[in-house]
Amino acid sequence: MPNLFAAKDIRKSYKVSNNPLKKGALEVLQGVSFSLNEGQTLAVVGESGSGKSTLARILVGADNPDSGELLFEGRNILKKKNKFEWYKNIRMIFQDASASLNPRTTIRQSLEEPLHNGTNYTSSQRRERILEVLEMVGLRPEYAERYPHTFSGGQRQRIAIARALLLRPKVIVADEPVSALDVSVQAQIINLLLDLQDQLDLAYVFISHDLGLVQHFSNKVLVLNDGKQEEYGRVTDIFSQPKSQYTLELLNASAGYKKPT
Amino acid sequence: MRKSLVTANQKAAWVIYKQNKGALIGSVILALILLMALTGPWLAPYDPAHQFSNKVLVPPIWNSAGDFDYFFGTDDLGRDLLSRLLYGARLSLQLTLTVVVTAAITGIIIGAASAFLNPTLRSLLMRIMDLLLSFPSLLLAIAIVAIIGPGLPNAIYAVIIVLIPQFVRITQSAISDELNKDYVMAAKLDGAKRFRLLTHHVWPNIVPALIVQLTFSFSTALLDIAALGFLGLGAQPPMAEWGTMLSESRAFIQFAPWTMTLPGVAIFLTVLSINLVGDGIRDALDPRLNR
Amino acid sequence: MGLLQVENLSVEFKTDEGIITAVDKAKIAINAGQVQGVIGESGSGKSVMALAIAGLLSPAATMRADLFNLDGHDLTRMSSAERQKIISSNISIIFQEPTSSLNPSLTIGYQLDETIRFHGGGTRKERFEKSLELLNQVGIMNAKRRYKEYPHQLSGGLNQRVMIAMALACQPKLLIADEPTTALDVTVQSQILDLLLKLNEEHHMALMLITHDFSILSETTDKVYVMYGGQIVESGRTYNLLSQPYHPYTKALLDSVPHYGMHYKKGRRLFNLKGSTPSLDHLPVGCYLGPRCPYANKKCVQPPELRSLKGRKVRCHFPLLEDDS
Numbered sequence: 111m112p113n114l115f116a117a118k119d120i121r122k123s124y125k126v127s128n129n130p131l132k133k134g135a136l137e138v139l140q141g142v143s144f145s146l147n148e149g150q151t152l153a154v155v156g157e158s159g160s161g162k163s164t165l166a167r168i169l170v171g172a173d174n175p176d177s178g179e180l181l182f183e184g185r186n187i188l189k190k191k192n193k194f195e196w197y198k199n200i201r202m203i204f205q206d207a208s209a210s211l212n213p214r215t216t217i218r219q220s221l222e223e224p225l226h227n228g229t230n231y232t233s234s235q236r237r238e239r240i241l242e243v244l245e246m247v248g249l250r251p252e253y254a255e256r257y258p259h260t261f262s263g264g265q266r267q268r269i270a271i272a273r274a275l276l277l278r279p280k281v282i283v284a285d286e287p288v289s290a291l292d293v294s295v296q297a298q299i300i301n302l303l304l305d306l307q308d309q310l311d312l313a314y315v316f317i318s319h320d321l322g323l324v325q326h327f328s329n330k331v332l333v334l335n336d337g338k339q340e341e342y343g344r345v346t347d348i349f350s351q352p353k354s355q356y357t358l359e360l361l362n363a364s365a366g367y368k369k370p371t
Numbered sequence: 372m373r374k375s376l377v378t379a380n381q382k383a384a385w386v387i388y389k390q391n392k393g394a395l396i397g398s399v400i401l402a403l404i405l406l407m408a409l410t411g412p413w414l415a416p417y418d419p420a421h422q423f424s425n426k427v428l429v430p431p432i433w434n435s436a437g438d439f440d441y442f443f444g445t446d447d448l449g450r451d452l453l454s455r456l457l458y459g460a461r462l463s464l465q466l467t468l469t470v471v472v473t474a475a476i477t478g479i480i481i482g483a484a485s486a487f488l489n490p491t492l493r494s495l496l497m498r499i500m501d502l503l504l505s506f507p508s509l510l511l512a513i514a515i516v517a518i519i520g521p522g523l524p525n526a527i528y529a530v531i532i533v534l535i536p537q538f539v540r541i542t543q544s545a546i547s548d549e550l551n552k553d554y555v556m557a558a559k560l561d562g563a564k565r566f567r568l569l570t571h572h573v574w575p576n577i578v579p580a581l582i583v584q585l586t587f588s589f590s591t592a593l594l595d596i597a598a599l600g601f602l603g604l605g606a607q608p609p610m611a612e613w614g615t616m617l618s619e620s621r622a623f624i625q626f627a628p629w630t631m632t633l634p635g636v637a638i639f640l641t642v643l644s645i646n647l648v649g650d651g652i653r654d655a656l657d658p659r660l661n662r
Numbered sequence: 663m664g665l666l667q668v669e670n671l672s673v674e675f676k677t678d679e680g681i682i683t684a685v686d687k688a689k690i691a692i693n694a695g696q697v698q699g700v701i702g703e704s705g706s707g708k709s710v711m712a713l714a715i716a717g718l719l720s721p722a723a724t725m726r727a728d729l730f731n732l733d734g735h736d737l738t739r740m741s742s743a744e745r746q747k748i749i750s751s752n753i754s755i756i757f758q759e760p761t762s763s764l765n766p767s768l769t770i771g772y773q774l775d776e777t778i779r780f781h782g783g784g785t786r787k788e789r790f791e792k793s794l795e796l797l798n799q800v801g802i803m804n805a806k807r808r809y810k811e812y813p814h815q816l817s818g819g820l821n822q823r824v825m826i827a828m829a830l831a832c833q834p835k836l837l838i839a840d841e842p843t844t845a846l847d848v849t850v851q852s853q854i855l856d857l858l859l860k861l862n863e864e865h866h867m868a869l870m871l872i873t874h875d876f877s878i879l880s881e882t883t884d885k886v887y888v889m890y891g892g893q894i895v896e897s898g899r900t901y902n903l904l905s906q907p908y909h910p911y912t913k914a915l916l917d918s919v920p921h922y923g924m925h926y927k928k929g930r931r932l933f934n935l936k937g938s939t940p941s942l943d944h945l946p947v948g949c950y951l952g953p954r955c956p957y958a959n960k961k962c963v964q965p966p967e968l969r970s971l972k973g974r975k976v977r978c979h980f981p982l983l984e985d986d987s
Contacts, residue, residue: 157847262938297932367851
């Protein structure tokens with residue numbers, strides 16, 4: 111049986127300059143591969159500029175890779191004409207929830223969007239599904255009528271999670287979902303994501319720079335450094351016996367600050 | 372889908388607008404001018420074209436030689452200035468409104484359509500717009516009138532053509548700014564097609580920028596139409612148009628200054644009030660100032 | 663010897679909605695050469711307190727203190743100009759975003775030179791020598807080359823080093839570092855902290871580290887203040903406070919973040935406080951943590967006082983003592 115979601119040798123580069131006379135491209139991803147099954151979490155770790163956000167965008171279809179394969183239930187979704195199957199099953203949670211919500215529409219209008227485009231629901235069915243999902247993420251039904259700026263950061267991230275859940279996806283790609291939140295609110299969101307994973311057997315691709323969270327949250331880990339896949343494997347193996355020097359440095363730096371002796 | 376037009380954001384914007392004294396003064400003046408333009412034909416004591424041949428160049432009533440039958444005095448042909456100003460307000464505002472609305476609709480449609488063009492064509496279109504924008508608006512309008520010939524309809528076409536690039540440019544740049552934002556990407560991943568993205572997600576967010584542009588275009592259009600009239604390229608005598616009135620009275624500025632001052636003040640007050648209102652709207656809708 | 667003593671420091675802002683108390687009767691004491699930490703989330707008042715101590719509050723703020731002693735001077739009995747002078751020659755501050763604290767259109771050297779000129783100066787050549795020396799002190803290689811470069815040509819870590827060099831120009835007795843490593847990558851974080859501690863040791867310069875992350879405080883600081891809703895809710899020796907927090911909020915801060923290396927079972931739920939950090943214009947009645955606190959009861963509608971408990975200060979009616987837990 112094929113993996114739920116797998117990437118094979120994903121590569122991406124950007125033009126350095128718009129000037130047609132200048133040659134040269136910045137390789138942001140130099141061959142990334144992984145596989146993931148239901149109920150599993152893959153953590154992608156790396157520092158700023160490692161290409162982890164680009165990878166997230168490619169996985170959800172917001173950006174196209176130069177080469178490589180993305181297999182969802184064994185089929186290459188990059189080759190498919192109808193992208194909506196892809197968008198529906200693999201959903202994204204953005205780092206900055208407030209930027210991912212249209213500031214001039216109510217929460218309900220934002221949540222209607224995926225249902226409007228992806229289902230044949232009647233308006234009362236849509237309403238029902240929205241209420242159902244709001245309850246799953248721990249928000250009150252009347253919040254649907256409010257505008258994004260009236261919510262706290264944690265609530266906005268819950269709304270973003272609700273939006274991701276509406277179409278009953280199998281994979282959720284979360285790009286630093288808690289790094290913009292206060293410490294005491296981070297834990298609520300992490301707990302919520304864990305609860306949802308248990309309930310719905312979701313697979314997560316969890317982009318993070320926080321190794322403490324990764325260790326707590328994930329089964330597999332993929333370490334990116336300047337677009338190169340440094341290491342990939344089970345969290346327990348890699349965190350106890352890193353093979354690459356870079357991973358070791360990252361682990362040491364994350365183990366809390368140690369005074370030089 | 373959108374049931375109420377007034378959103379929470381707009382309510383907040385109104386609160387900010389009310390705190391702006393300049394904008395409030397501007398709104399009051401503008402409201403008075405609009406009222407005058409609407410009720411002009413009923414307020415005006417005389418037909419603006421009627422010539423009282425024995426009452427030529429009567430000064431306004433605050434002058435000792437003034438005549439109470441002619442509040443603002445009369446011009447060189449004995450026409451009542453108050454009546455001409457009131458009819459002129461109606462004509463000038465009507466022309467300006469036509470020009471701005473036509474230019475705005477055309478410009479916004481071109482600007483929005485350019486979002487669907489391929490990048491090369493789009494940048495070609497934008498360079499053409501930049502070229503048009505690089506001329507001072509009045510100069511360009513004069514050049515166009517010079518080509519298609521003087522007269523009120525041609526002057527209107529000219530001002531419309533001059534205004535269109537501003538709307539194209541601002542629509543296009545606002546749309547391309549918004550298209551790069553996360554919420555648009557999120558909507559795209561929600562399955563929204565490009566047309567729906569523009570109408571449902573991007574459009575509500577660029578409306579404020581367009582409203583601001585609209586108010587400033589209004590004052591440009593008013594000035595340009597009056598200037599063309601003044602130069603004899605727009606409205607032709609005996610039409611009661613403010614610019615034309617200015618031009619006709621040019622010869623009498625020495626001994627009958629009111630004939631020229633009054634239409635000048637009318638233009639000045641209207642443009643000033645529109646600009647004040649525009650400033651107020653811009654400040655109120657500017658998301659960077661949203662508190 | 664006491665370098666800085668502040669008692670009942672309050673900072674208020676006037677807004678349309680009324681007066682907001684950003685810092686509520688804070689009490690801080692730092693000895694020469696000591697390293698202290700202030701921890702809190704956004705809106706806890708920690709940054710405002712730092713700005714107040716460094717004399718950098720915006721004119722919209724009003725500041726009051728019963729006691730404000732700096733290096734033997736009583737600042738409460740001075741004109742604001744005199745106060746400013748004493749503060750600026752004794753206290754320096756660095757911020758979270760080094761890149762935005764530097765002027766992008768001026769070279770590193772020019773900005774450093776300007777700071778040195780402000781603090782005494784000397785001839786052009788002396789100032790140049792001093793600049794290079796400062797850049798060397800903060801561990802910048804190729805000081806001569808960097809001197810001519812612009813902030814965008816340097817990485818975030820290097821820019822933070824430049825900020826530290828500028829802070830050192832007045833030879834401060836106290837350096838306040840407001841989230842100095844938050845914007846930096848983890849591997850760079852420890853280098854900056856190393857540098858700060860080295861300077862603390864070599865120059866006997868006291869250090870006040872403001873952060874939201876306990877992991878950088880445990881090894882660096884002697885004493886920690888925990889802030890919430892503009893108040894200090896707990897303070898004490900770092901080791902004791904981290905190993906046995908008395909205040910529920912301190913416990914939440916410690917337990918809601920999984921720390922690397924603590925070997926959690928995958929999927930264990932984290933301890934958390936419900937709700938979110940209250941904004942300063944809508945603080946709850948009584949204990950500010952009350953509505954979020956799992957241990958709260960009726961008594962918590964009374965505002966708790968900061969009281970001494972086993973060598974620590976705690977602002978809680980029901981501190982989490984050993985025998986209770």
